[in-house]
Amino acid sequence: MTLFKKLLTLLLLFSPLAAISMDDPWDILEDSANASHALNYEGVFHSQSSAETNSTHVIHANIDNKEYCSLKMLDGDPNEVFCAGDLVYVISQDGLLIKKRKNQFLFPSVLPSDINHLKKNYQLSFGEKNRIADRMAQLIVLRAKDNLRFNYHIWIDEKNFLPLKLVVTDNKNKTIEQSTFTTIAFNKEFNKEFKKDIFEKNINLSKLYATKNKFVENYVSNKFWNLKDLPAGFKEVDLISRRVNGLNLLDYQLIFSDGLAYVSLFIRPIPKGTEPKEGTVTIGSTNISAKYLDGYQIMSVGMVPPETVNTFSGSIEF
Amino acid sequence: MSEYQMISDVLKKNKVLPKNNLTDKIMSAIDEEPTQMGGIIKTNSSNTAVLSFEIWPVLGSLAVLVVIASTAFNIEVNSVSTSQFLAIEDIPKEIINAHHAATANNMNYFIQVGDSAK
Numbered sequence: 001m002t003l004f005k006k007l008l009t010l011l012l013l014f015s016p017l018a019a020i021s022m023d024d025p026w027d028i029l030e031d032s033a034n035a036s037h038a039l040n041y042e043g044v045f046h047s048q049s050s051a052e053t054n055s056t057h058v059i060h061a062n063i064d065n066k067e068y069c070s071l072k073m074l075d076g077d078p079n080e081v082f083c084a085g086d087l088v089y090v091i092s093q094d095g096l097l098i099k100k101r102k103n104q105f106l107f108p109s110v111l112p113s114d115i116n117h118l119k120k121n122y123q124l125s126f127g128e129k130n131r132i133a134d135r136m137a138q139l140i141v142l143r144a145k146d147n148l149r150f151n152y153h154i155w156i157d158e159k160n161f162l163p164l165k166l167v168v169t170d171n172k173n174k175t176i177e178q179s180t181f182t183t184i185a186f187n188k189e190f191n192k193e194f195k196k197d198i199f200e201k202n203i204n205l206s207k208l209y210a211t212k213n214k215f216v217e218n219y220v221s222n223k224f225w226n227l228k229d230l231p232a233g234f235k236e237v238d239l240i241s242r243r244v245n246g247l248n249l250l251d252y253q254l255i256f257s258d259g260l261a262y263v264s265l266f267i268r269p270i271p272k273g274t275e276p277k278e279g280t281v282t283i284g285s286t287n288i289s290a291k292y293l294d295g296y297q298i299m300s301v302g303m304v305p306p307e308t309v310n311t312f313s314g315s316i317e318f
Numbered sequence: 319m320s321e322y323q324m325i326s327d328v329l330k331k332n333k334v335l336p337k338n339n340l341t342d343k344i345m346s347a348i349d350e351e352p353t354q355m356g357g358i359i360k361t362n363s364s365n366t367a368v369l370s371f372e373i374w375p376v377l378g379s380l381a382v383l384v385v386i387a388s389t390a391f392n393i394e395v396n397s398v399s400t401s402q403f404l405a406i407e408d409i410p411k412e413i414i415n416a417h418h419a420a421t422a423n424n425m426n427y428f429i430q431v432g433d434s435a436k
Contacts, residue, residue: 047424105423166423177424238420255420262421266413279404283414290404299409301417 025124026115028140028156033111035161038062043133043184044074045107049177051284061190068190071106081106107179108163110154110260117259121145121233122152130155132164133181142260147171148231148308149261160186168285171305176285225267225318231311233258244269256312263302265312270297280306289313 042059055074060067069083079092105112112118127139137155144151151173155165165180227236238255251268270276276292289309291298293316300312402408418424 049424107423110423179424240416240420242416253416253420257421262417264413264417264420266416276401277404277408278401281404281406281409283406283409286414286417288404288409288413290408292401299413301413302421 025126026119028138028161029111029118029124030115031161032140032154032156032163033109033113033115035157036060036109036111036163037067039160039162039186040188040190041162041184041186042188043181045179045181047107047177047179049285055182059190061188063190069106107166108181110163110166112257112259114259117235118142121149121258122260127153129158132157133184135159135164135184137164144171146232147305148233148311149258149304150176152260155180162186168303176303225316227315228317229311230256230315231308234261234263234312244271261302261304263300263304263309263312265316266297266299266301267316268297268299270295280310282306291316294318 040061042057044055044057046055047053054076057072057074059070061069066085067083069081071081073079077092079090082089082091121144122142123145125141125143127141129136129138131137132155136158138158140154140156142152142154150171151169153165153167153169154163156162157164162184164184165178167178168176170176234256235258236254237257240253240255241250242253243249244251249269251266254265254267256263256265270292276297277290278292280287280289282288285303286301287304287306287309289300289306289312291313296318298313298316300309302309302312
């Protein structure tokens with residue numbers, strides 16, 4: 001074999017690796033985020049947290065640049081979720097619930113569109129390739145740069161970049177939560193008949209549903225609080241206010257995110273006769289911290305280390 | 319007041335007759351007693367019982383009782399409230415549901431709460 005042929009052979013063998021190392025490695029996450037919104041796919045994935053496990057059948061379609069999805073629980077109560085754009089319809093034994101999708105990134109659409117925010121808080125590295133749901137997938141590890149958040153391990157389909165598996169670990173490498181596809185098929189043709197078949201059996205998309213719960217508001221006219229010394233990397237992404245049942249008072253939910261992790265900070269007036277609570281507890285994969293401040297119960301909740309929720313609870317001042 | 323009679327007197331037919339006009343006798347005896355009209359009686363009065371009334375020691379005793387009661391029974395005497403230590407059962411379920419409903423990437427959490435529709 002001539003020297004030229006040997007060099008050519010070596011180049012062909014190592015070019016995939018060269019391609020990854022020469023491009024910005026963060027681009028793969030951006031491609032993955034786009035894939036989860038753009039691709040048509042159908043499959044079954046299995047989710048596990050410390051408290052429970054369940055399987056879900058998912059159909060996702062992008063029709064005329066609008067996302068539609070159908071998720072059906074295969075274990076326990078036969079609940080179903082349908083998405084059409086940013087509206088989410090939940091069908092359960094309690095009836096039909098409607099939510100507006102703002103910060104919910106249901107698996108496999110777990111990556112944010114703004115990857116730059118992730119760069120400040122996580123270190124990216126590549127792991128081994130593994131076979132997931134009969135597809136080859138590249139492991140991407142997003143390791144926290146500090147102790148304020150957990151680590152995210154994402155297996156991305158090497159051909160179309162869809163996340164196939166997600167594992168969240170704490171600072172001691174203990175698994176907190178994971179979701180993984182067990183079967184998946186791509187390039188299915190979904191058209192307007194898909195909407196008719198899936199949605200209109202359960203939901204009339206042309207009907208304007210009126211919500212029974214009139215207590216949730218997204219408008220706050222008078223913020224009476226200040227935030228100081230927030231944990232690094234988190235920024236406020238939403239604010240929800242609700243009327244306290246039976247009282248002419250509002251309680252508030254501030255939502256913060258670093259791009260992957262979310263923390264809710266609740267400011268709730270304490271009714272007379274109720275003792276305020278202080279301390280930190282863990283429920284499953286979620287840590288909760290509570291503090292009392294000038295007649296208000298402050299609570300922060302999130303799948304983040306206890307130190308982080310403690311810092312959030314202490315960041316409020318009136 | 320009861321009237322008693324010896325058995326021997328009964329046998330000897332020495333009956334004790336019921337007293338007549340008992341009511342009138344009692345009323346006249348009451349009339350003869352002095353009537354107290356005022357709250358404070360001069361100590362030098364020879365016809366009346368003396369009752370000395372000092373207000374400040376009584377108020378002081380009451381104040382001490384209030385302090386003891388507020389300490390013993392944890393009655394709030396100002397706006398500062400003592401906090402209890404947080405336990406898992408103290409976490410309102412709506413707090414957890416509201417957090418997951420707004421932020422979850424696990425569908426099982428996501429379906430737990432929302433706006434009911436009709």
